Amino acid sequence: MKNENRRTFVKKAGIGIVASLSLSDIPAVMTGSVPDRPEKQEVFFTTGFKAAEVTTDSVILWTRLCGQEKPNPVVHRRREAIFRHPIDFDEEMxxxxxxxxxxxxxxxxxxxxSGGGQILESEWHSADTENDFTVRIPFDRLKPATSYRVTWTAKLPGSDALHTAAGTFRTAPQFSSPDAVRLVTSTCQYFWSYDHDERGFRIYDSMRRLNPDFFVHTGDYVYYDKPGPLGTTIEKARHQWHAMDGWPSLVDFYKGVPVYMTKDDHDLLRDDVHPFSPAYGQLTFGDGLKLWRENAPIAGKPYRTFRWGRHLQIWLMEGREYRSSNQDKDSASKTIWGEEQKKWLLETVAGSDATFRLLFSPTPVVGPDRDRKTDNHANKAFETEGNWLREYLSAQENMFVVNGDRHWQYVSVDKKTGLTEFGSGPVSDAHAQGWDQEDVRPEHKFLRVKGGFLEIAVVPSDRSAAVIKFIHRDVDGNPVHEEAFSSS
Structure with missing residues (x-):
């Protein structure tokens, strides 16, 4: 039988079969009535996981359970101008x-x-809508200077199917141990400023190749007040965290590098925010704090200090929750940090015998900054507290400031006190702006209006002496400037 005749035969035979059946005998798919079938659900770790707040004997682990294996594709083209805003983005989609x-x-x-001869396992923790399916799990009784393998296991309600993911982290050495320490720090990242179409941000792959002991993010992890979408509702603001953490370069980085996080204005509400700021669309200051706590794995006060062996202690400062209004007249009572935080700083610095002390501030302490700004200790708006702070910090032996917020890399030395500050620079070249490369001030020892990060390495020479190196690197990890200080 030829093909054409075979098709004709099948067609006629099919008509005859259908004609001999009642409508109730015909499958639903043939009548066009398709019964609803529940979409198959699976669980994934698409936005990764983090090990955070690492000490000699403890860690906080964080993740978010996801219902899709990969993030939605990036389909919008971007502007060529700075920040690379998306073109024709529908904020109402x-x-x-x-x-x-x-x-x-x-x-x-x-x-x-598992590590150091230990195997520790948590109970099952529920991920629910109230906290955007995020979960944090603390562990203590760990061993110092020990590498641990982290194995996550997730399952859906009523299912025996398990999904796993794995990573590693290392605990801090004992306070008396003269270990070498390497850390990296960066700031200011906006989803649409990505510089690698598949990976997201080259900086994270560059930092990972250095195999740092830990990472400090100094704020503006996301930008609620930049489009694509604007974070004017809780749903849209949460989306920004999902999209950022979904970039493969971030997922891979956090698999092996623990993090300490601080917040600034854009990942809390909007530019220059303070507790008295009005809502941003429907998003309130309180909403911003809730979302921050969902995504930043910390416990207790937002200001903290951590020790990494004999030679290094770090302080992480909080610059948004306790501040006065930026518009208040400068005075002895006008503050960014609040009295409680300042008292804590004085007490903990006085109690420290670390060789080097690093104060991480989400905003500049030394600057210089632009004259129009009214938001940080380098501005006249907070001159009284800024003067006090620079005098105090400069009087502490081997203490340095590392700051976020500024979209350029720099090293500056306060002309009056000699306090040295290091600005890490933004996450990509597309995010670098706000200062003229030719505007080199007397305070500047280094100025580069480009993206990149700061590596800090503590190299011991013996139990009581060490050298600390501050190495600015570009987004690909190439060194562009270095400063070194000896403890002796």
Missing amino acids: PVGSMDGGVKGIGGSVKVQL
Whole structure:
């Protein structure tokens, strides 16, 4: 039988068969009535996981359960201008359809740690809508200077199917141990300023190649007040965190590098925010704090200090929750940090015998900054507290400031006190702006209006002496400037 005749025969035979059946005998798919079938659900770690707040014997582990294996594709083209804002982005489209989106899913998750002869396992923890499917799991009784393997296991309600992911971190050495320490720090990252179409941000792969002991992010992890979408609702603001953490370069980085996080204005509400600021659209200051706590794995006060062996202690400062209004007249009572935080700083610095002390501030202390700014200790708006702070810090032996917020790399020395400050620079060249490369001030020892990060290495020479190196690197990890200081 020829092909054409075979098709004719089948067609006629099919008509005859259908004609001999009643309508109730015909499958639903043939009548066009398709019964609803529940979409198959699975659980993933698409936005990764983090080990945070590492000490000699403890860690906080964080993750978010996701309902899709990969983030939504990036489909919008970008402007060539600075920040690379998306073109023709519809702010009213469903958030679940937005570029980089990663939907969450309810389920349960647990963690196992193994290292140093220990195997520790958590209970099952529930991931629910109230906290955007995020979970944080603390561990203590760890061993110092020990590498731990982290194994995450997740499952959906009523399912025996398990999904796993793994990473590593290392605990801090004992306070008396003269270990070498390497850390990296960066600031200011906006989703649309990415510089690698598949990986997201080259800086994270560059930092990972250095195999640092830990990472400090000094704020503006996301930008609620930049488009694509603007974070004017809780749903849109949460989306920004999902999209940022979904970039593969960040996922891979946090698999092996623990983090300490501080916040600034853009990842809390909007530019120059303070507790008295009005809502940004529907998003309030209180909403911003809740979302920050969902995504930043910390416990207790937002200002903290951590020790990494004999030679290094770091302080992480909080610059948004306790400040006065920027518009208040400068006075002895006008503050960025608040009296409680300042008292804590004085007490903990006085109690420290670390060789080197690093104060991480989300905003500049030395600057210089632009004359129009009214938001930080380098501005006249907070001159009284700024003068006090620079005098105090400069009087402390081997203490330096590392700051976020500024979209350029620099090293500066305060002309009056001699206090040295290091600005790490933004996450990509597309985010670098706000200062003229030719405007080199007397305070500047180094100025580069480009993206990159700061590596800090503590190299012991013996139990009581060490050298600290501050190495600015570009987004690909190439060194562009270095300063070194000896403890002896």
